[in-house]
Amino acid sequence: MTQHLPLAATAAQSTSNKGLTIGLFVALVAVTLVITLWARRSTRGTGGFYTGGGQFSALQNGIAISGDYLSAASFLGIAGIIALSGYDGFLYSIGFLVAWLLALLLVAELLRNTGRFTMADVLAARLRSGPMRTAAGVSTIVVSIFYLIAQMVGAATIVGQLLDVKGACAQIWTIVGVGALMIVYVVVGGMKGTTWVQIVKAVLLxxxxxxxxxxVLAKYGFDVSHLLGDAATASKKGDAFLQPGLKYGSSDGWSKLDLVSLGIALVLGTAALPHVLVRFYTVPTGRDARKSVNWAIGIIGVFYLMTLVLGFAAAALVGTATIKEKDPSGNTAATLLAEHLGGGAGTTGGSLMLAFVAAVAFATILAVVAGLTLTSSSSFAHDLYANVIRKGRATERQELVTAKLAAVVIGAVAVALSIFARDLNVAFLVALAFAIAASANLPAILLTLFWRRFTTFGAKCGIYAGLVSAIGLVLLSPICWGGATGTVPAVKLTATQAKDCGVAASSKQVGNATALISCTTGAPIPLQNPGIISIPIGFAAAVLGSLVGSRRRRDEGSDRRDFEKFEVRALTGVGQ
Incomplete structure (x- = not known):
């Protein structure tokens, strides 16, 4: 009889822990819904819905930017990568942070001075409105949907791990629940409600x-070198854990090139993500936009320094073997560390810490998906519906109703796609979002702002070429051809088929049947991160399109003649 008491006690404790975590989830969702309902009272017109009236202070917007940018991947994913890969994992943090210098120096203030609601406003202020709004609207929606799918599938994974809920049904309902909440946040609260949700989430995070x-630092007497030493020892990798090359150090050269490609995509893609760019319009002036980025850089920088401590602490105190046992990708490193700090599994303190981290992770996802949904629905309503389909003849009410309906439709599409993608590796979705933003959006933005000879035809070429090349390269990468090994699963072919295949094959006699061939084909593009190829394609297409198009299209001349007026507006805000 006594042998069963510990099991009963453990089961009771597990139920209590799950109830505590669910309770915190519910409380947090309730708080955010109250904020959304409060924000609804002061949300008027398209300006209120798209940008919150542009009345947020630089500090408030800086906190909201950090809340929009620091997704669950930052909190859980970065800590996990560091815990498993050491120094190489921290390179992700560096890429995410350095990107904001580009946004500060080249994008934030100029974008605020030349646009109103969306990225397409900037392009349309200088180039022909119809083609630019169509191209920018398509790119914005594609990037946002891929990012949405990644976040929502991630939500299903995180909730399943933290609440110990398994099965396809639980994953589907988690995705549907997150989708429903994000639609409510956007439709009811608009940008003001979404911004305050992001602020609350950022503070909690x-x-x-x-x-x-x-x-963690207190446990080590604030001796970081002691912490790093313990992490290296516990990882069983020794000094290699604290040096470059553990994750990106293969001798074939492709791994190192992948690291460069990843860094380029992170640095350039962040400064062109639509849901980040739209935040520059929520402050009164371009100066406030620049100041808000300064605040965001400080907050994000401090956070990523903390992920360094958390990642190495998870390796030292929890152990890489335990982390991999729970999740091979390391996403549970931060939660396992929280549980360990609170006293371990089954303790009240451990349960409290685990529940708090779970609630924060869930809030992180809610805030990010709300921002993404708002951005894509605003782009559809303002760029595609009001200015392309209705050619500027839509009333403000019609545009606002369209934006809310678009939020529902885009949210439903994201939910449906996420349900089908719930068993897939979602890392490529995030990489694709960054790659598309860097390949399609950034060339058009930078060349519009700084190149006199840039034309509408060049902008279209750059956006569409970057869009197609980024998606195409990912489809041809190891991610879609069998994971990190870069091969598709072996298929059985006849000897004739193998000869036609033109690849190495091995024969296997099966009884009296014809010899079958096991044929494994490598990925056509051995890079998991396409940025190093697709980003130059986007820039090259934009430049060549401008040079070639200007010779055969008479209407492109006005694009250059308007540059002086546009440049004054970008630098000063005059004429906005």
């Missing part, structure tokens, strides 16, 4: 990470 970081 920073507070949770700071609490865990200080707790």
């Amino acid at each position: 920073i507070a949770g990470a700071a609490t865990m970081t200080l707790w």
Whole structure:
């Protein structure tokens, strides 16, 4: 009889822990819904829905930007990569942070001065409105949907891990629940409600990470070298854990090139993500946009320094073997560390810490998906419906109703696609979003702002070429051809088929049947991160399109003649 008491106690404790976590989830969702309903009272017109009236302060917007940018991948994913890969994992943090210098120096203030609601406003202020809004609208929606799918599938994974809920049904309902909440946030609260949800989430995220970081440092007497030494020892990799090359150090050269490609996509893609760019319109002036980016850089920089401590602490205190056992990708490193700091599995303190981290991770996802949905629905309503389909003849009410309907439709599409993609590796979806943004959006933005000879035809070429090349390269990469090994699963072919295949094959006699061939084909493009190829394609297409198009299209001349007026507006905000 006594042998069964510990099992009963463990089961009871597990049920209590799950109830505590669910309770925190519900409380957090309730708080965010109250904020959304409060924001609804002061959301008027398209300006209120798209940008919150542009009345947020630089500090408020800086916190919201960090809340929009620091997704669940930052909190859980980066800590997990560091815990498993050491120094190489921290390179992700560097890429995410450095990207904001580009946004600060080249994009934030100029974008605020030349646009109103969306990225397409900037292009249309200088180039021909119809083609630019169509191209930018398509790109914005594609990037946002891929990012949405990644976040929602990630939500299903995280909730399943943290609540110990398994099965396809639980994943589907989690995705549907997140989708329903994000639609409510956007349709009811607009940008104001979404921004305050992001602010609350950012504060909780920073507070949770700071609490865990200080707790870890206190355990080590604030001796970081001691922490790093223990992490290296526990990883069983020794000094290699603290040096470059553990994750991106293969001798074939492709791995190192992949690292360069990833860094390029992170640095350039971040400064062109639509849901990040739209935040520059929520402040009164271009100066406030620049100041808000300064605040965001400070907050994001501190956070990523904390992920360094959390990742190495997870390796030292929890152990890489335990982390991999729970999740081979390391996404549970931060939650396992929180549970360990609270006293371990089954303890009240451990349960409290685990529940808090779970609630923060869930809030992170809710805030990010709401921002993405708002951005894509605004682009559809403002760019495609009001200015392309209705050619500027839509009333403000019609545009606002269209934006809300678009939020429902885009949210439903994202939910449906996420349900079908729930068993897939979603890492390529995030990489694709960054690659598309860097390949399609950034060339058009930078060349519009800084190149006198840039034309409408060049902008169309750059956006569409970047869009197609980024998606195409990912489809031909190892991610879609069998994972990290770069091969598709072996298929059985006849000897004749193998000869036609033109690849190495091995014969296997099966009884009296014809010899079958096991043929494994490598990925056509051995890079998992396409940025190093697709980004130059986007820039080259934009430049060549402008040079070639200007010789055969008479209407492109006005694009250059208007540049002086546009340049004054971008630098000063005059004429906005």
